Amino acid sequence: MSIDIQNQPVRVSVGEDDLLFRQGVVRVLTDGGLSVVAEAGNAVEFLARTLVHRPDVAVVDIRMPPRRDDDGLRAAVELRDRVPTMGVVLLTQHCDPEFAIELIGDRPEGVGYLLKERVGDIRDFVEAVTRVARGGSALDPEVVARMLRPRSVPQELAPLTPRERAVLAAMAEGLSNQGIARALLISNAAVEKHVTAVFRKLSITSEGTEHRRVRAVLRYLTAQRA
Known part of the structure; x- marks a missing residue:
């Protein structure tokens, strides 16, 4: 290989x-x-x-x-x-x-x-x-699973729906949109919609897509630790 x-x-x-x-x-x-x-x-x-x-x-x-x-x-x-x-x-x-x-x-x-x-x-x-x-x-x-153990949703992530938080968690694992779609059993179009919503709700704008993904992951991780 x-x-x-x-x-x-x-x-x-x-x-x-x-x-x-x-x-x-x-x-x-x-x-x-x-x-x-x-x-x-x-x-x-x-x-x-x-x-x-x-x-x-x-x-x-x-x-x-x-x-x-x-x-x-x-x-x-x-x-x-x-x-x-x-x-x-x-x-x-x-x-x-x-x-x-x-x-x-x-x-x-x-x-x-x-x-x-x-x-x-x-x-x-x-x-x-x-x-x-x-x-x-x-x-x-x-x-990532340990970070997602049931507890109150961090305030910074409260604007996200449960599905959007699941997509963000999958992004933290490093999965591509296609990988997220397979993991969550949803369409690629649905993943793109959720990712766009995550960026918008977390106010992550005006940067390249890959850079925005890692910034979103950072927000997710720091919110989970709070």
Whole structure:
């Protein structure tokens, strides 16, 4: 399997302390047509090597040596601060929306949060990493589902209908309009109508469609955390 990425392979760095799992991730990415330019099993080394090679996207676990705490997350946040154009994907077994929100900060472009179990879906995983490298977003459906657990609707999202909130949640996962239509069992035309309504009701205007999507996702995530 190989994905055409504008004739140039996406360059990736990988941070993971489990050697066998890291080798598996590198193999999946390489077989998917991406170029792994750096890898490390220590968050400090991962950060240093990534800054040297400046890949298009960095993929890193949250809990890594040397402290085996949130060292990988700290490295990811620093990469986002120091190299704003670089995409960053947290690849972890911990399904915690707070980690995703901390990584996103006030800039949802080029960010992903995926569970390790998803690596088995090879094409989806490679496409998600590629999407983040291009400035898009990719949030694991389980993370989004936790944000959608029954509770009062955040005030900022109150103008949206339940269907519009579901469409916005699917946008947060990084789904295209066609993907949203399949997931929600509605037509492409209905998705376009709902997306337009989301932009209008959240007052997200006068920008390109893709940029408006990531701004809408940011509003959604910050509202869910409030």
